[in-house]
Amino acid sequence: MRKSGTILTTILMAMALHSGPLFPSQAQDQAVIKRFILAVGANSGGKDRVQLRYAVSDAEAILQVFQDLGGVADEDTLFLKEPDVRTFYTELGKFQSTIKKAQSAYSRVEFIFYYSGHSDEEHILLGKEKIAYRDLRETIEDMDVDVRIAILDSCASGAFTRIKGGKKRQPFLLDSAYDMRGYAVLTSSSSSEASQESDLIRASFFTHYLISGMRGAADMSQDGRVTMNEAYQFAFNETLAQTTKTVSGPQHPHNHIAMSGTGDVVMTDIRKIAVVLVLGEDIHGRIFVHDTNDRLVVELTKAAGRRIELGLEEGEYRVINIPNGTVFESKIKLLPEEDFMLTPEEFAETDLEYTTPRGDREQRVQKQTVLQGKSKYALFGQLDSKSTSLPGGYALFMGGQLGVTINQVFCVGVAGYGKANFNPGLPAWGGVTFGYAFSPTNKLHVRVIALVGSGSAPVGSVFYIFEPGVEAILNLSRLVRVQFGLSMPLVDKTGSGLTNPMFNVSIQFGK
Numbered sequence: 001m002r003k004s005g006t007i008l009t010t011i012l013m014a015m016a017l018h019s020g021p022l023f024p025s026q027a028q029d030q031a032v033i034k035r036f037i038l039a040v041g042a043n044s045g046g047k048d049r050v051q052l053r054y055a056v057s058d059a060e061a062i063l064q065v066f067q068d069l070g071g072v073a074d075e076d077t078l079f080l081k082e083p084d085v086r087t088f089y090t091e092l093g094k095f096q097s098t099i100k101k102a103q104s105a106y107s108r109v110e111f112i113f114y115y116s117g118h119s120d121e122e123h124i125l126l127g128k129e130k131i132a133y134r135d136l137r138e139t140i141e142d143m144d145v146d147v148r149i150a151i152l153d154s155c156a157s158g159a160f161t162r163i164k165g166g167k168k169r170q171p172f173l174l175d176s177a178y179d180m181r182g183y184a185v186l187t188s189s190s191s192s193e194a195s196q197e198s199d200l201i202r203a204s205f206f207t208h209y210l211i212s213g214m215r216g217a218a219d220m221s222q223d224g225r226v227t228m229n230e231a232y233q234f235a236f237n238e239t240l241a242q243t244t245k246t247v248s249g250p251q252h253p254h255n256h257i258a259m260s261g262t263g264d265v266v267m268t269d270i271r272k273i274a275v276v277l278v279l280g281e282d283i284h285g286r287i288f289v290h291d292t293n294d295r296l297v298v299e300l301t302k303a304a305g306r307r308i309e310l311g312l313e314e315g316e317y318r319v320i321n322i323p324n325g326t327v328f329e330s331k332i333k334l335l336p337e338e339d340f341m342l343t344p345e346e347f348a349e350t351d352l353e354y355t356t357p358r359g360d361r362e363q364r365v366q367k368q369t370v371l372q373g374k375s376k377y378a379l380f381g382q383l384d385s386k387s388t389s390l391p392g393g394y395a396l397f398m399g400g401q402l403g404v405t406i407n408q409v410f411c412v413g414v415a416g417y418g419k420a421n422f423n424p425g426l427p428a429w430g431g432v433t434f435g436y437a438f439s440p441t442n443k444l445h446v447r448v449i450a451l452v453g454s455g456s457a458p459v460g461s462v463f464y465i466f467e468p469g470v471e472a473i474l475n476l477s478r479l480v481r482v483q484f485g486l487s488m489p490l491v492d493k494t495g496s497g498l499t500n501p502m503f504n505v506s507i508q509f510g511k
Contacts, residue, residue, distance in 0.1 A: 045118025069268035110147035119154030285323030380510025429455025
């Protein structure tokens with residue numbers, strides 16, 4: 001009796017290929033290749049199985065990357081969300097009719113099938129219903145196309161890091177009796193390992209890194225195209241590296257490729273999209289690219305000296321870079337028809353913790369707790385000017401501060417101010433300063449400040465002062481800031497003359 005619920009995801013690809021690259025050269029007729037894709041996402045595997053969270057979104061993400069970069073037109077896609085078996089076969093039949101009509105107009109027609117959901121040892125599961133691997137294989141083999149690509153990301157059970165798939169069998173699209181010009185089989189894990197999805201990356205590991213690679217992270221040749229071998233090798237390295245400490249253990253993707261002809265299969269072409277994020281040669285370390293919904297769309301490790309182009313959709317993004325344990329953040333906007341070159345100067349240091357956005361929940365919480373328990377200190381120096389109206393007329397004061405910033409948010413220091421326009425009637429004062437900054441990594445942000453101290457009035461008497469205020473701060477670089485603000489001196493004696501608000505301009509130096 002076979003043991004159900006065994007840990008596995010099988011991602012299988014089988015291709016019958018004509019020789020030559022997947023995308024035609026510019027000298028060739030651009031209409032020689034036609035691609036179709038059917039993507040199926042099913043979070044439900046029946047009442048006895050855990051409800052998955054990311055099977056549907058994984059299918060949507062795969063569909064999107066093939067539309068953006070894989071040469072698939074919108075009208076040549078079909079997305080089925082939580083279908084039953086009848087709906088699956090009905091819609092597939094209609095899709096086959098559409099594909100058949102393209103045969104006469106194109107020299108090569110390709111069909112891509114992607115499924116993300118539950119499986120057992122012999123079936124993919126659509127809710128409480130099943131489709132046998134054998135039936136699915138025959139359906140794909142019967143497609144009247146030149147190239148067949150099947151990708152299965154199948155799930156079984158799990159909690160935080162969900163176990164995906166059934167017992168590993170021989171790849172169901174690989175049959176020794178099936179005469180093919182070429183085929184490729186890619187699996188997300190070996191026969192004895194778990195294939196997992198993660199709440200922290202909001203996707204399955206292998207599909208997430210496969211997509212990151214296809215968007216350009218895997219383009220080792222830097223020719224603007226991602227081949228099947230490049231995408232697989234990238235997904236293999238990242239999946240293995242990021243699952244070594246999960247509950248289910250390390251995950252080793254596997255492949256078997258036998259191709260006739262020359263060259264390699266091109267999965268995506270970065271030049272097919274008008275919006276490209278270029279990671280400059282000086283950027284290195286771990287890179288995380290988040291969209292406006294805070295969804296992690298690309299993740300990679302970049303070596304210094306290598307230029308990487310990522311094909312993305314237009315819009316605003318948040319890019320995290322961790323070169324040597326320090327976290328840097330940059331907020332960018334990608335516009336149509338424009339390449340955006342990202343350099344180290346675009347980043348500002350941040351205390352946000354992005355180093356391991358995946359894996360076991362307990363490990364994640366422990367790591368966050370440790371990091372949050374550490375405080376970062378940075379010294380700063382500041383040149384200040386203050387102007388106000390006194391009973392004797394306009395007054396200008398010059399001074400400065402020395403202090404320390406804690407975690408980029410709190411600051412404490414000492415300050416002193418004296419007359420600058422040589423009016424003998426002006427007071428001088430100083431004391432301890434405090435400040436709290438809001439969103440300090442933003443190029444323009446706000447800080448509330450206060451000074452508590454004492455001063456000397458023109459007649460020689462001493463007064464005590466409390467001076468609260470607010471500042472707008474412009475980050476010119478990681479080391480230099482310009483500050484504009486207003487403060488209100490509150491003193492215990494009227495003899496000082498400090499009775500009106502002050503306009504402050506400062507230049508601050510420090511990390």
